Amino acid sequence: MSLDDRFAAALAAASPDPGEPALLPDRLARAAARVLAVDGSGSDVGVGFSVRAGARGRTPLAASSAEAGRAERLQFTVGAGPCTAVYDTGQPVFAVPTDLRSRWPAYADLLFARTPYRGVVCLPLRSTLTGIGVLDVFLAEPADVPRLDVFDALAVGELITSALGDTALWSSWTAADSPAWLHTPAALRRAAVWEAVGRVAAAWDVDAPAALALLRAHAWATGRSVDSLAADLLAGRLTPADVAGRPAD
Structure with missing residues (x-):
């Protein structure tokens, strides 16, 4: 089964009912976690993604779980971390515990104390509609950082931005109110x-x-x-x- 087919199946399994358009990013994040999971269930992986929101910096759109959402909020609270580094440099970040502690010690302390994650991979995403974004992959096992298939992760990121773009294309919105998926929880x-x-x-x-x-x-x-x-x-x-x-x- 191709990655596209696996993602489509994971999206259907994660949300058989499409529901509100504003919740599409959360459904995409849950599907991404399932596809990128090492054990196939998604329980060992958390996925989130964000976009740059002008002068205010990045805006989180979705997370695959409560823990993944918490990992993002902790990074924003500290003000620095791997996702922020990707926005600053445009380069991907692969961080195991020693990297997190040496580069972002305050974030590492909170991440290790309040989430199950011990490794983070952040990849830049680019889309004509969403602009610059970042895909965050949070991993429970540090050894899974080098084992993550980066090409699969990038392809999943492209599937996410494509799905958001298609939804915006086939829905009614104006520049004043923006697509519904920009108004996620x-x-x-x-x-x-x-x-x-x-x-x-x-x-x-x-x-x-x-x-x-x-x-x-x-x-x-x-x-x-x-x-x-x-x-x-x-x-x-x-x-x-x-x-x-x-x-x-």
Whole structure:
């Protein structure tokens, strides 16, 4: 069976009901994990993918599991990691535990403590519609990093971007609202972070990078992700003063 056929079968198995268009990226991520899995079940592999969202950096679109989604959010909380490196350099990253600890020690600490993953492969994706993106493959076994078939992973990435492009081509959307799959739960969660950044920036009269740094520092100090912190801030459960640890002017 060809890779295309295996991916189509995995997509059908992962989601027999197509469901909401905004959930297409999650279904594609689950299918990718199944196809790239070493044991064939997908339980040893987590897959996520993201796209660059202008000046705000990358926006996560989907993850194959809760653990894979958490791995992405931890990296955003730290502000550095293998996915970020791919966006910066355009080059793939293959990282086993020693690489993760030497290059991104803060991320490695969180990844090893809060997820089952011990290896990461990040590959650049390019599409005329989605622009620059990255496919993240999280592996439970470090030995699976060199065993991952990179050509299969790249081909899966192309199948993902092709599926998203086809969906956009055959659906109705405008430049103002964008395709439905750009409004996934993960993307909306990250959009809330930027709204929270704006509130902190306004409260403390600082620019967006400084406000994001305050959120990241508070998230690190309290053992949380920036995404969950932002949700509490927007819901009124936290204030900008709580984030900064001192009263606002």
